Amino acid sequence: MSTSDSHEDAAAPGSGPRPRLTVIGTGYLGATHAVCMAELGFEVLAVDVDHSKIERLSAGEIPFFEPDLADLLRANLATGRLRFTTSFEEIAEFGDVHFVCVGTPQRPDGYGADLSHLNAAIERLAPLLTRPCLVVGKSTVPAGTAAGIARTLARLAPANAGADADIVSDLAGVQLAWNPEFLREGFAVADTLHPDRLVFGVASPAAEGALRAAFAPVIAQGVPVIVTDYATAELVKTAANSFLATKISFINAMAEVCEAVDADVLTLAEALSHDVRIGGNFLRPGVGFGGGCLPKDIRAFQARADELGVGVALRFLREIDEINNRRRDRVVDLVAAALDGTLARRRLLVLGAAFKPNSDDVRDSPALAVADLLARTGADVTVVDPVATPNARRALPGVTYSETVEDVAADADAVVLLTEWRQFAELDPARLGQLVRRKLIIDARHALDGDRWRQAGWVYLAPGRPTGVIPSPVPEQRPRFGLPAATGPDGAAARDAEIDAPVGRRS
Numbered sequence: 001m002s003t004s005d006s007h008e009d010a011a012a013p014g015s016g017p018r019p020r021l022t023v024i025g026t027g028y029l030g031a032t033h034a035v036c037m038a039e040l041g042f043e044v045l046a047v048d049v050d051h052s053k054i055e056r057l058s059a060g061e062i063p064f065f066e067p068d069l070a071d072l073l074r075a076n077l078a079t080g081r082l083r084f085t086t087s088f089e090e091i092a093e094f095g096d097v098h099f100v101c102v103g104t105p106q107r108p109d110g111y112g113a114d115l116s117h118l119n120a121a122i123e124r125l126a127p128l129l130t131r132p133c134l135v136v137g138k139s140t141v142p143a144g145t146a147a148g149i150a151r152t153l154a155r156l157a158p159a160n161a162g163a164d165a166d167i168v169s170d171l172a173g174v175q176l177a178w179n180p181e182f183l184r185e186g187f188a189v190a191d192t193l194h195p196d197r198l199v200f201g202v203a204s205p206a207a208e209g210a211l212r213a214a215f216a217p218v219i220a221q222g223v224p225v226i227v228t229d230y231a232t233a234e235l236v237k238t239a240a241n242s243f244l245a246t247k248i249s250f251i252n253a254m255a256e257v258c259e260a261v262d263a264d265v266l267t268l269a270e271a272l273s274h275d276v277r278i279g280g281n282f283l284r285p286g287v288g289f290g291g292g293c294l295p296k297d298i299r300a301f302q303a304r305a306d307e308l309g310v311g312v313a314l315r316f317l318r319e320i321d322e323i324n325n326r327r328r329d330r331v332v333d334l335v336a337a338a339l340d341g342t343l344a345r346r347r348l349l350v351l352g353a354a355f356k357p358n359s360d361d362v363r364d365s366p367a368l369a370v371a372d373l374l375a376r377t378g379a380d381v382t383v384v385d386p387v388a389t390p391n392a393r394r395a396l397p398g399v400t401y402s403e404t405v406e407d408v409a410a411d412a413d414a415v416v417l418l419t420e421w422r423q424f425a426e427l428d429p430a431r432l433g434q435l436v437r438r439k440l441i442i443d444a445r446h447a448l449d450g451d452r453w454r455q456a457g458w459v460y461l462a463p464g465r466p467t468g469v470i471p472s473p474v475p476e477q478r479p480r481f482g483l484p485a486a487t488g489p490d491g492a493a494a495r496d497a498e499i500d501a502p503v504g505r506r507s
């Protein structure tokens with residue numbers, strides 16, 4: 001039951017300033033959304049099937065790392081505007097607008113989105129909706145999902161008895177809207193309070209009005225609102241993530257070519273970025289993209305395009321994925337080549353486990369994937385991350401972890417930087433140089449000042465950066481660790497050139 005007194009004052013969706021909001025699913029997206037909507041002045045009640053998460057949130061603790069979010073959570077719990085529950089009954093009774101933020105992970109077969117959490121949430125909520133309200137999908141879904149959910153609501157919500165939810169033109173019953181989310185982890189609070197656009201996929205003016213009321217403080221900032229149908233709203237989200245992934249893989253493909261002619265991908269990227277039509281954002285080369293969204297979303301998008309009979313249009317996304325995965329192998333190759341082709345029993349210090357800095361998220365993390373590849377070769381791998389080690393331990397138990405570098409640097413044969421945490425960029429090469437066995441650093445994220453590290457006596461390597469020698473051409477299908485197949489008379493020379501060049505020239 002709702003404990004708030006202000007419900008009678010709260011206007012019905014679309015006709016008043018302050019609808020009461022609920023959030024279903026309190027993960028990275030849902031917890032942020034709940035806290036930020038309370039911060040914007042709404043009364044918010046959030047639910048999750050994970051009771052421990054709800055306990056921690058109720059106690060003022062964010063179950064993941066996101067800058068600024070814990071302070072806002074505590075402040076809004078204190079006002080009483082924000083509450084958490086495990087009761088869907090309470091949610092249904094409380095809310096005028098219900099935001100659905102449950103996970104839509106990759107299916108176990110690696111292809112397509114797993115909608116089971118979303119369907120379960122809707123099927124649990126719908127039969128409890130006995131009065132007019134708006135259900136708003138925020139999760140990322142394949143195009144066409146919202147239309148199916150609207151039909152489920154029409155069938156299961158008691159408030160819709162006798163009404164056709166596809167055609168109702170006011171909130172006489174329960175309606176659906178799709179409002180994709182574009183926040184970035186690490187910047188989740190700022191992105192939610194000040195988004196660069198709002199996308200409303202709606203089937204009626206009444207649903208649009210209810211959404212405008214739910215976002216009134218954001219819209220008042222002048223944020224553009226794009227009002228469209230369900231399918232376009234769903235597609236905006238997957239198209240945006242596909243575009244971002246494409247930009248990253250484009251620059252990483254350029255890094256591959258740079259390596260073949262000993263050119264500098266960082267200078268190339270900078271020169272491209274001055275063209276305002278291209279821009280510099282998402283043009284950072286390195287070890288590629290990861291996380292809980294970009295990789296799974298481009299795969300789910302391809303799967304949906306295949307189902308729709310337009311798979312050929314998105315065939316390039318497979319290539320984007322492959323370029324991305326090759327970067328992980330490339331870093332392993334670089335480490336192996338620098339260590340004379342042998343990784344077994346080498347002591348490697350890996351800097352970073354999170355998929356990006358300012359996050360403890362290790363879902364499809366390039367850093368952990370590289371740590372895993374290195375460990376599988378027999379290397380003795382220690383991973384350092386300031387906040388992601390608890391999650392990393394669960395995801396990759398076979399390696400050693402630490403939260404600080406100095407404790408575990410002794411006798412390292414190489415340091416491999418894979419997540420560009422500020423703490424790592426600020427490392428003192430002279431001090432670290434006294435601890436390690438061999439002063440060799442592979443900066444896979446281009447986070448360090450290479451000249452500074454070289455001046456301190458380190459061999460500094462970074463993918464896509466020049467080495468001083470143009471490597472001999474090697475067959476395209478080469479085996480791992482950068483060892484070219486010794487198929488012809490030049491094979492041995494090519495192999496020697498590739499293995500020796502990066503280290504020999506720099507040490």
Ligand SMILES: NC(=O)C1=CN([C@@H]2O[C@H](COP(=O)(O)OP(=O)(O)OC[C@H]3O[C@@H](n4cnc5c(N)ncnc54)[C@H](O)[C@@H]3O)[C@@H](O)[C@H]2O)C=CC1
Nearest residue numbers: 025026027028029048049050102103104117121139140181
């Ligand atoms: N993480 C991010 O930065 C962003 C995520 N998204 C999308 O948002 C959705 C959620 O993503 P995350 O928050 O990262 O996932 P998450 O895995 O961190 O959170 C999902 C939450 O939903 C809960 N849940 C599962 N089934 C439920 C049910 N039946 N009823 C209530 N709660 C349930 C889980 O217990 C979990 O707490 C995904 O579709 C994702 O693609 C969109 C933009 C940004």
Ligand SMILES: O=C(O)[C@H]1O[C@H](OP(=O)(O)OP(=O)(O)OC[C@H]2O[C@@H](n3ccc(=O)[nH]c3=O)[C@H](O)[C@@H]2O)[C@H](O)[C@@H](O)[C@@H]1O
Nearest residue numbers: 181182183184185248282283284288289290291293355356
């Ligand atoms: O759908 C989602 O969940 C979100 O996915 C991404 O956000 P996020 O995954 O938090 O992180 P990004 O900042 O996009 O970075 C993704 C990955 O790309 C990598 N990256 C990013 C930028 C770049 O230039 N190069 C690069 O390798 C990062 O290191 C990281 O591994 C999008 O940026 C968000 O707009 C979107 O809402």
